[in-house]
Amino acid sequence: MRNLYFLLTKELRSYINSPVALVVITIFTIITGYYFYNIFANFSTLSFQAQSNPMAAKQYGALNVTEFVVRPFFSIVGLVMLIMLPMLTMRSFAEEKKSGTMELLLTYPLTDAEAIIGKFLGCMGIFVVMLTLTFPCLALVGYFGQPEWGVIGAGYVGLLLMGSAFISLGIFMSSLTENQIIAAALSFASLIILYMSGLSAAFAGENVGKVLEYISIINHLETFAKGVIDTSDVNYYILFTALFLFLSMRSLESKRWRG
Amino acid sequence: MIEVERLTKTYGDARGIDDITFSVGKGEILGFLGPNGAGKTTTMRILTCFMSASSGSAKVAGYDIFEDSLKVRSKIGYLPETVPLYTDMQVPVYLKFVAGLKDVPWKKINHKVAEVMEQVGLTHMAHKFIGELSKGYRQRVGLAQALVNDPEVLILDEPTIGLDPKQIVEIRSLIKGLGGGRTIMLSSHILPEVSMLCERVIIIDEGKIKAMDTPDNLMSRLHAAGRVQARIDGPKEKVLKALREIGGAKKVDVVSDSGATSMYVVEFADGKAGAHLIPRAVTSGGWDLHELTPMRLSLEDIFIRIVTEEEIKQ
Numbered sequence: 001m002r003n004l005y006f007l008l009t010k011e012l013r014s015y016i017n018s019p020v021a022l023v024v025i026t027i028f029t030i031i032t033g034y035y036f037y038n039i040f041a042n043f044s045t046l047s048f049q050a051q052s053n054p055m056a057a058k059q060y061g062a063l064n065v066t067e068f069v070v071r072p073f074f075s076i077v078g079l080v081m082l083i084m085l086p087m088l089t090m091r092s093f094a095e096e097k098k099s100g101t102m103e104l105l106l107t108y109p110l111t112d113a114e115a116i117i118g119k120f121l122g123c124m125g126i127f128v129v130m131l132t133l134t135f136p137c138l139a140l141v142g143y144f145g146q147p148e149w150g151v152i153g154a155g156y157v158g159l160l161l162m163g164s165a166f167i168s169l170g171i172f173m174s175s176l177t178e179n180q181i182i183a184a185a186l187s188f189a190s191l192i193i194l195y196m197s198g199l200s201a202a203f204a205g206e207n208v209g210k211v212l213e214y215i216s217i218i219n220h221l222e223t224f225a226k227g228v229i230d231t232s233d234v235n236y237y238i239l240f241t242a243l244f245l246f247l248s249m250r251s252l253e254s255k256r257w258r259g
Numbered sequence: 260m261i262e263v264e265r266l267t268k269t270y271g272d273a274r275g276i277d278d279i280t281f282s283v284g285k286g287e288i289l290g291f292l293g294p295n296g297a298g299k300t301t302t303m304r305i306l307t308c309f310m311s312a313s314s315g316s317a318k319v320a321g322y323d324i325f326e327d328s329l330k331v332r333s334k335i336g337y338l339p340e341t342v343p344l345y346t347d348m349q350v351p352v353y354l355k356f357v358a359g360l361k362d363v364p365w366k367k368i369n370h371k372v373a374e375v376m377e378q379v380g381l382t383h384m385a386h387k388f389i390g391e392l393s394k395g396y397r398q399r400v401g402l403a404q405a406l407v408n409d410p411e412v413l414i415l416d417e418p419t420i421g422l423d424p425k426q427i428v429e430i431r432s433l434i435k436g437l438g439g440g441r442t443i444m445l446s447s448h449i450l451p452e453v454s455m456l457c458e459r460v461i462i463i464d465e466g467k468i469k470a471m472d473t474p475d476n477l478m479s480r481l482h483a484a485g486r487v488q489a490r491i492d493g494p495k496e497k498v499l500k501a502l503r504e505i506g507g508a509k510k511v512d513v514v515s516d517s518g519a520t521s522m523y524v525v526e527f528a529d530g531k532a533g534a535h536l537i538p539r540a541v542t543s544g545g546w547d548l549h550e551l552t553p554m555r556l557s558l559e560d561i562f563i564r565i566v567t568e569e570e571i572k573q
Contacts (some may be wrong), residue, residue: 010348017347100343104404107307109333109358168504256311258270 003110004118010124020091021126028084029133034067035076036137044144059061065145066227070138074155074225077134078218081127081163082195086187087127088168090180091247092119107138112252116171116245123167131159151227158224161237165217166191168244175251189219260285260412260442261306266315268301275301277466278315282461285498290457290474291446295505298466298484300340307347333362336405340416346390350381350400355390356409361408379433387465390502395426396468400542402433413437415445419452424485431456486527486554492520493546500536501540507533520549 015021043065083141096102105115166187173186174188198216202208213219219238220233261283268275276298283289292298304310306319308328317324320334345353354372363371376382379399386391388402398418405413418434419427434456437443447453454474455461462470462477470477491498495513502511502525510526527533534553541548 003360006356009343010356013352014345014347059551099346100339100341103304103309103339104337104343107309107332107335108335108357109329109362110360111329153362256309 002060003114004117005109006119007110007114007118008058008125011118012125015055015088016121021088024084024088025126025130028080028130031080032073032077033126033137036073036134039069039072040137040141042195046165064147065141066151069141070147070155071225072149073134073137073223074159074220077131077159078162078221081130081159082218084129084130085123085163086170086173086184088122089167089187090174090184091223092123092171093252094104094178094180095184098180106252106256110213115252116175118166119171120164120245123171124164125181127167128160129162131156131163148227151225152226154224154229157229158193158221158233161224161234161241162217162221165240165244168248172244172248172251175248214224260287260322261289261317261444263302263306264315265318266302266305266317267313268305268310270297272431274466275472276305276463279463279468281461281471283444283469284438284441286438287459288438288443288445290460291444291463292447292450292460293463294450294455295454296465299463300416301466302338302463303414303444303446307335308332309337319350333408334410335412335414336408336410338401338405338413338415338418340420343390344397344400344404347388349386349388350392350403351376351385353400354403357404357545358407363408363444369432371409372409375406378406379403379564380429383400396430397498398422398426398430399433402430406437411442413441413443413445415443417446419447419449427452469567486548487537487549488514488552488554489523489525489537489541490520490550491523491546491548492518493541493544495521497544498541498546501544502537505533505536505540507536519549521548 043063047063048067093102096105106112138147138152142149169190170183170187173190174180174183176186177183194215194217196216197212199217201212201216203209204212214236220236223230223233261281263279263281265278267277279298279302292303293299296330301310305312306317306322308331311325318556319331322330324331344385348356351372354375355368357370358368373382376385378416379398379402381396381403384396389397399538402415402418405415415434422430431452434443436469444554445453445556454477457474460470460472460474460477461468489502495516499513500510502508502523505525507527508525509528510524512524513521514524515522525533525537534551537551
């Protein structure tokens with residue numbers, strides 16, 4: 001625990017001191033905020049039209065702010081995370097390897113697991129800041145309308161779990177190489193393939209299709225965005241995170257043996 | 260304090276170190292001497308638990324490096340060759356981080372950090388980021404991070420490499436002051452440095468230990484095969500002939516010509532120091548002797564000798 005405290009404060013400090021975290025957080029907030037502006041403005045136009053023209057209203061069905069704004073907002077936040085989080089995780093081990101600080105870090109009395117969890121928690125810290133900065137958008141929805149807060153809560157739980165999966169995968173990729181660009185490229189590639197695997201589920205065989213659908217990393221977010229916290233989805237993200245943290249540990253260990 | 264037994268490390272097919280056995284007693288300062296790629300860094304990385312050995316065992320501060328790696332790591336201080344530091348941290352912040360990881364009790368961390376900063380002469384750099392420091396000061400930060408947990412064993416990989424002469428002197432005197440009960444193992448490829456700091460020297464080449472002795476013994480064994488440099492004013496051919504006739508002279512060469520005087524190098528055979536015979540030979544020829552210097556053997560010479568076992572019999 002003690003080691004984790006020191007590792008975590010060091011990680012957060014170096015994120016704050018380097019412009020990377022600032023840039024990532026800013027871009028993330030701008031993109032999600034811009035998208036929110038568009039869907040929220042669109043929703044209010046639709047509402048006005050529906051008010052003045054009952055015939056048109058039928059066309060849209062029930063105008064529900066949760067359906068029209070909150071849910072799409074969560075899927076876009078998930079998509080932007082897929083782009084931004086690898087930029088946050090790419091440096092974690094790659095930078096330490098490149099600059100050689102890894103040599104000192106691994107000769108301090110801390111276990112490999114602590115070193116990895118320290119990195120993981122550091123990234124999670126920055127990620128939580130990113131997520132918190134999206135909340136004003138939803139607070140605005142709450143100010144002007146009546147969204148379902150349960151759905152918003154479930155959505156955030158889902159995003160947090162999905163983010164931890166992205167981060168653990170990014171950290172693993174970063175532990176494989178000392179080149180940050182390669183680490184980021186590997187993370188993007190594997191996240192995008194995991195994202196798309198749901199698409200091929202439609203024409204794969206029945207059983208394979210089910211597997212592909214379950215593997216697809218973003219499918220699980222949809223249930224959260226509907227306000228459902230399903231243990232199967234929670235397990236998916238937790239197992240995913242645990243698997244990649246474990247693989248990172250193996251990766252560090254193999255480095256010790258290979259020299 | 261350090262006991263190494265039959266340690267071997269292979270990288271794929273290449274051998275990093277091959278069957279190395281040695282031990283270092285408590286409070287001893289051991290020099291690890293060798294050319295680049297000899298296996299110095301590999302040995303140190305294994306002893307500091309950064310890498311695992313392929314075979315063999317080692318104990319540091321009483322703990323096995325493989326079985327009790329965490330305990331070993333809390334007892335040592337390590338300064339890697341390139342002194343990798345987090346450039347985006349301020350000096351005391353960095354040292355507090357290291358002290359925290361190295362199990363310094365909470366309450367003592369601030370005190371301990373101030374103490375090592377004082378010890379290595381960093382106190383006036385407290386507000387600076389490590390990235391802003393010069394190479395010499397970074398070396399001090401490296402030493403400070405190694406010392407912050409009061410280690411029983413200090414492992415320093417080429418502590419003076421890349422420093423200017425003034426900094427080298429400062430760092431050497433710092434290291435010298437660190438002894439006193441502490442076991443120090445330092446690597447270098449500069450012979451005078453090692454002979455100045457260390458009580459015992461291990462010479463390693465191509466992953467194997469080639470010689471292990473006190474610096475004095477090593478030097479005297481090598482001085483037996485001494486070389487002398489002489490600047491003589493006289494006709495070259497005649498001087499060469501006269502020098503060759505000195506008893507024990509094995510090889511005479513002209514190394515440089517500058518107008519009237521020429522520089523000669525006379526190499527004496529094993530066990531026959533004959534430098535005192537040169538002035539007589541010169542004056543009896545009627546020439547002038549401008550300079551007579553015994554040549555310090557460079558590490559390269561020692562290596563060639565030790566590796567080929569031409570002059571030294573173990």
